[in-house]
Amino acid sequence: MEKNVVVRLARRPRGLVTREDFDIREEPVPEPREGEFRVRAEYLSLDPAMRGWMNEGRSYVPPIGIGEVMRGYAVGHVDVSKHKDFKPGDAVVGLFGAQRYALSNGSGVTRADPGLAPLETWVGGLGMPGLTAYFGLLEVGQAREGDTVVVSAASGAVGQVVGQIARIMGCRAVGVVGGQEKRRVALEEFGFDACVDYKAGGLSDQLNETCPQGIDVDFENVGGEIFDAVLAQMNRFGRVAVCGLISGYAATEAPPGLQNTRSILVNRLRVRGFIVFDFTSRYGEALNQLTEWHAAGKLRFREDVRSGGLAQFPEVLNLLFTGGNTGKLVLKLDR
Amino acid sequence: MEKNVVVRLARRPRGLVTREDFDIREEPVPEPREGEFRVRAEYLSLDPAMRGWMNEGRSYVPPIGIGEVMRGYAVGHVDVSKHKDFKPGDAVVGLFGAQRYALSNGSGVTRADPGLAPLETWVGGLGMPGLTAYFGLLEVGQAREGDTVVVSAASGAVGQVVGQIARIMGCRAVGVVGGQEKRRVALEEFGFDACVDYKAGGLSDQLNETCPQGIDVDFENVGGEIFDAVLAQMNRFGRVAVCGLISGYAATEAPPGLQNTRSILVNRLRVRGFIVFDFTSRYGEALNQLTEWHAAGKLRFREDVRSGGLAQFPEVLNLLFTGGNTGKLVLKLDR
Numbered sequence A, B: 001m002e003k004n005v006v007v008r009l010a011r012r013p014r015g016l017v018t019r020e021d022f023d024i025r026e027e028p029v030p031e032p033r034e035g036e037f038r039v040r041a042e043y044l045s046l047d048p049a050m051r052g053w054m055n056e057g058r059s060y061v062p063p064i065g066i067g068e069v070m071r072g073y074a075v076g077h078v079d080v081s082k083h084k085d086f087k088p089g090d091a092v093v094g095l096f097g098a099q100r101y102a103l104s105n106g107s108g109v110t111r112a113d114p115g116l117a118p119l120e121t122w123v124g125g126l127g128m129p130g131l132t133a134y135f136g137l138l139e140v141g142q143a144r145e146g147d148t149v150v151v152s153a154a155s156g157a158v159g160q161v162v163g164q165i166a167r168i169m170g171c172r173a174v175g176v177v178g179g180q181e182k183r184r185v186a187l188e189e190f191g192f193d194a195c196v197d198y199k200a201g202g203l204s205d206q207l208n209e210t211c212p213q214g215i216d217v218d219f220e221n222v223g224g225e226i227f228d229a230v231l232a233q234m235n236r237f238g239r240v241a242v243c244g245l246i247s248g249y250a251a252t253e254a255p256p257g258l259q260n261t262r263s264i265l266v267n268r269l270r271v272r273g274f275i276v277f278d279f280t281s282r283y284g285e286a287l288n289q290l291t292e293w294h295a296a297g298k299l300r301f302r303e304d305v306r307s308g309g310l311a312q313f314p315e316v317l318n319l320l321f322t323g324g325n326t327g328k329l330v331l332k333l334d335r
Helices: A049-053 A119-123 A128-140 A159-168 A180-188 A203-210 A224-231 A262-266 A276-295 A309-322 B049-053 B119-123 B128-140 B159-168 B180-188 B203-210 B224-231 B262-266 B276-295 B309-322
Strands: A004-009 A022-027 A037-045 A074-081 A091-094 A101-104 A148-152 A172-177 A194-197 A215-220 A234-242 A270-273 A303-306 A328-332 B004-009 B022-027 B037-045 B074-081 B091-094 B101-104 B148-152 B172-177 B194-197 B215-220 B234-242 B270-273 B303-306 B328-332
Touching (some): A074 A119, A091 A101, A091 A119, A128 A215, A128 A234, A128 A276, A148 A159, A159 A215, A215 A224, A224 A234, A303 A309, B049 B309, B148 B159, B148 B224, B159 B276, B180 B194, B203 B224, B309 B328
Parallel strands (some): B234 B270, B303 B328
Antiparallel strands (some): A037 A074, A037 A101, B037 B074
16 A cells, blocks of 8 residues: 655754654554545655744744644645546645655635646645746836846746746846856746856856846846845846745855945845745736746746655755756656 | 134044144135025034944945035024025024035025024024934834833934933833933933933943843944844834944044844844935925924923034044033034
């Protein structure tokens, strides 16, 4: 009889995660009660936010408790249902956690449509990362035709969508990535107008060359020195959408700190942090737009799908913080 | 025959200004041409922004050129006029510069009403600092009844007005100052609900005690470690009005940098830099409100008037950066 495989948080990690931070074990497959259904998850989404959820302390959601299932988005099919709105075979996305089988009462669950895009895209460009890009760029960043938009981690899950939407809106899209392969992907696959590789050095000069009109919108995924370099070249009345600060998530000591805060004052910038959850009531509108652009061939998605199942969870998660993935990072749960 | 006294920038200062950075000299009193009037300035406003104007490089206004009259606001009376809208005896405020006599074509000049408040108040609470407080708190900071508002440099030109408007709006006003005398002034003269003294140490603990409901609005005048400590205690969806970063203006080496940028993300803060000039079209509305509150006894102003005339300009200006003034710093130009 098949067993469930579950990743539970064993202790609070410090810096990058290690295998010892988790208890990855077989458990009985759970049975749904009335009003619940069971999902057989096929792809687990690996997101930078997951690292923050493991830390103690105040954040936008409570930390994962020790012994609890690692929180995470997954996509799969309904397997058994005692819920009136979900039937076996339905493709669904939700916070099912890092486990092979999950129970759900339907709360926060959305539908995937494998006819429109492969299953894994529904935790990527047509999932939370796509929605994050959409609201972050258009609502928080207020990107408008003619703007120069810089996005860090430009080949990542969110960045790739930001760049493409910026192009659709008539903006100049400039990516920041670490490494020449990511740069190639940003330029060739996602159509960025320009892309700078911070690992090649001279980031400020590179930004200056690729943003001759200055920067109107910074979609900030990284923080630290990259954020600082972009801040210094922002235009008057520019907007900064603070979506993520991944450079600090797995840091074991305090980073140098942001130097160019003076640019916020002198250029009258609007710097705004956001979480995609703040836009829940508008997910439908955004998803319609994203799927329409995708169907029209204007929006392409790239996933970096890793195999090995949940046993590989810690190693694969760390790729996000070491720059090891190119595209939306996903763990395939099927053996 | 009387001479003019003029402060000209002799070289670009480094850190605090010195006497050698300026050429303070007698010059002939200038004669107005058609469409101009001459002002005999009585009080020169000393503002933190003046230090920034002396630096080379991109800012919100061009730097003062070497050899040019030091830029600055002053208040005085029209002396001779060839301008149809201004007549001798009119009390006027404008960017007349650090000089005893100035010519003006009326551009950017506003009226002072010595019947409503002493002349020096028109470069303070009823001048740019008051307008800065008004727009910064209500428009940029979006302060609303019940909010906890923290303002740094709370006994200064802008801070004192911010605290009092916050109280008028039904907010909890918490000041941050350096020194016990400034703290006393903030509490007793301006009616802050609480005031912390960063020089007494334990700033974060002091903020925690005085802001038991967290911080909704930060009116930031100082930057550096004070900004960092406040950022860490901001409430979800809080606003930061970045008005000044005085801690860095006369710094000769890079300060440590802002550490708590994560709070911007997690708490979805809106951090916005502003300059009072951005609200020029609404000065009239604001000034009406400020004078009304002042006449009703709800708004008190404290100037720190220094004597000695323009010969003392460098030493008096430095007081702003060494914490030497309590209240709006003004230099009396009459001998």
